[in-house]
Amino acid sequence: MERKMPVFIFITLILIVLVGCSQTTDHQKEDIEYVQGGGILEEDRSEILLTSELVQLEGGLSAVKYEGDYGFDLFLQTGGAASDAEVVDFLSRSLLPDVGGISFEGMPFGCSTISVRDTAGNALFGRNFDWDICNAMIVQSVPENGYASISTVNIDFISMSGLRLSDLPDNTQAVIALYAPLDGMNEKGLAVSVNMIQDNDTIEQNTDKPDVTTTTAVRLLLDKAANVEEAIELLRGYDMHASMGYMMHIAIADNNGNSVVVEYVNNEMIVIGTSVVTNFYLAEGEKNGIGTQQSHERYDILISRLSDSKVMDMNDVRDALDSVSKDNFGEFESTEWSIVMNQTTGKIWYYHRENYQNAYIFTLEGRKNNELH
Numbered sequence: 001m002e003r004k005m006p007v008f009i010f011i012t013l014i015l016i017v018l019v020g021c022s023q024t025t026d027h028q029k030e031d032i033e034y035v036q037g038g039g040i041l042e043e044d045r046s047e048i049l050l051t052s053e054l055v056q057l058e059g060g061l062s063a064v065k066y067e068g069d070y071g072f073d074l075f076l077q078t079g080g081a082a083s084d085a086e087v088v089d090f091l092s093r094s095l096l097p098d099v100g101g102i103s104f105e106g107m108p109f110g111c112s113t114i115s116v117r118d119t120a121g122n123a124l125f126g127r128n129f130d131w132d133i134c135n136a137m138i139v140q141s142v143p144e145n146g147y148a149s150i151s152t153v154n155i156d157f158i159s160m161s162g163l164r165l166s167d168l169p170d171n172t173q174a175v176i177a178l179y180a181p182l183d184g185m186n187e188k189g190l191a192v193s194v195n196m197i198q199d200n201d202t203i204e205q206n207t208d209k210p211d212v213t214t215t216t217a218v219r220l221l222l223d224k225a226a227n228v229e230e231a232i233e234l235l236r237g238y239d240m241h242a243s244m245g246y247m248m249h250i251a252i253a254d255n256n257g258n259s260v261v262v263e264y265v266n267n268e269m270i271v272i273g274t275s276v277v278t279n280f281y282l283a284e285g286e287k288n289g290i291g292t293q294q295s296h297e298r299y300d301i302l303i304s305r306l307s308d309s310k311v312m313d314m315n316d317v318r319d320a321l322d323s324v325s326k327d328n329f330g331e332f333e334s335t336e337w338s339i340v341m342n343q344t345t346g347k348i349w350y351y352h353r354e355n356y357q358n359a360y361i362f363t364l365e366g367r368k369n370n371e372l373h
Contacts, residue, residue, distance in 0.1 A: 047361045050140045054170040057360055061337070061352050063138040066174035071095045072223060073145055075179075075216070082211040082241050087179060095175060109154075110333070111195040112298045112324045113251040113277045114305075115259035116312045122344035123255045125191035126317040127183050128335045129154070130326050136337055138350065139177045140362070146223030148366050150348055151184030152337060153177045181218045187366035188226040189255030189343035192218050195277050198292050199247040203264040205239035214243035217250065227254040232271055235262060240269070251277040255343040263287075276302040278324075298324040314340045314349060322356045 048057075050065035057063055071094055078094075081087040110130035117123055129136075134156040142148045155165060157180065165173050183193040194214055212220055217240060225231035231252045242248060242264075253259035261277045263270045270283045278299040280291020289296070305312075305320045312320065317340045325335035338351040346364040 047363055050138075050362070052171060052174075054173060057138075058352060060133070060135050061138070061350075061360075062136075063140070063360075064170055064174045064177075065140040065142070066171060066178060067142040069144045070141070070175045070178050072143065072178070072219060076210065076220070080211040080238065081213055081216060082206075082239065084213060084243055086211075087213055087216060091176070091179065096172065109196055110279050110292070110295065110326075111193060111277075112302060112321065113193045113195065114302050114317065114320055115191075115251075115253040115257075115275045116306060116309075116317065117257055118313045118342075119311050122342055123189065123253065123257050124312060124314060124317050125185070125193075125253045125259075125339075125341045125343055126321045127191075127193045127251075127339045127341075128321050128325060129182060129337050130333055130335050132332075133334055133353075134336055136352075137173075137177050138360075138362075139174055139181070140364070141174075141178055141222075143223060147186040147188055147190075147226070148364060149184050149186035149222040150362055150364050151178075151181035151218070151222060152339070152350075153180045154182060154336070179219060180215045181222065182215065183339065184218065184222050185341045185343060185346075185348060185364060186222045186225075187346065187364055189346070190221065190225050190227060190231060191251075191253045191341050191343055192221050192231070193251040193277070194218060194248050195251060195261075196279055197247040197249060197263075197281060197290065198279065198295075199281075199287070199290050201247055201266075201287075202245045203240050203242040203247065203267060205241070205264075205267050205269075207239055209237060209239045211241060212238045213241050214246075214248055221250075221252065227256060228252050228258040228260055232260070232262065236269060240264060249277065249281070253343065275306055278302075294329060297329075314342060314347070318349065318351065318356055318359075321351075322354070325354045325356075327354050 050063055052065055054062055054064040075090055081090060112128040114126045134154050137153045137155050140150045185191045220234055221231045225234055249261050249263040251261050259275050261272050261274050261282055263281055263283045265283055265287050272282045274282055276299055279295035280289055281287040301324050321338040326333050335354050340349040348362045350360040
């Protein structure tokens with residue numbers, strides 16, 4: 001599926017509807033490091049230090065940090081949610097009772113991911129998010145009981161009535177966004193990406209297990225899983241429900257070099273080892289290969305790059321993402337963001353709207369005591 005996707009989440013609190021492409025003020029420009037990219041070594045780049053004050057990095061891209069409890073343990077303890085509407089209901093009842101009136105709208109989106117090591121043995125993960133021009137938010141979180149992480153949200157997936165997300169306090173915007181991540185990495189080096197599949201089937205597991213939706217599953221993994229094995233075990237403990245009914249699969253990689261995709265066929269969870277994921281089924285059987293033709297082309301390009309280069313540095317991963325970005329296919333859509341994650345060092349490079357000469361750089365730092373309790 002090559003276009004939009006739902007990311008529900010609570011009305012005013014659920015994320016983001018809108019935000020608009022606000023221009024960065026002079027004051028904000030002084031506070032934000034906008035790093036020139038091409039060819040510069042990782043250690044030579046400056047970094048952005050986020051605070052609880054939301055900043056506009058540029059039109060269509062904002063960032064914020066949230067420290068403290070955002071209710072996710074309570075969400076899980078009360079059974080999670082089997083639909084976007086139930087996520088909204090939880091947020092409205094338990095976290096943001098004064099905010100209400102939201103709907104989730106969207107179409108499927110396209111994505112590409114790649115997992116590889118560099119010459120020093122560091123695990124690297126790259127991710128493209130392909131969609132129409134949209135507003136994105138980067139959220140760094142430091143929960144009280146969970147791993148610190150950085151994740152990305154398409155705030156246009158949520159529409160609200162009566163106000164804009166940007167009208168809400170910064171910390172409220174951050175809480176809403178934390179329930180709608182599409183990708184991210186945590187302090188343990190676990191990287192996660194939701195990728196759509198163009199298929200009429202959906203995911204509606206219905207057993208006696210607690211429930212998660214697409215994006216709350218991403219939050220679950222970022223908060224609670226230190227590696228691929230733990231991520232798979234966590235997902236097996238929940239009934240999965242596809243947001244807005246769209247089929248998807250989840251790319252997961254850790255800093256030990258393990259990389260898999262989790263797919264759902266006839267509501268059965270299947271795990272496939274792979275270094276590349278785009279937008280078609282990789283599981284053997286009746287669904288194998290179903291997806292868009294272009295997603296097969298992007299997959300083949302990335303597999304070819306891995307065949308030519310068994311190891312890559314972060315610039316190489318950036319270039320690989322560039323090679324499968326939307327401007328290569330003459331479409332009206334855009335690769336709205338590309339991310340290169342060093343899962344070993346915690347360094348993260350963001351590229352916005354296919355501008356691969358400029359990177360926003362973050363370093364993911366853990367909590368003082370990063371053992372879950």
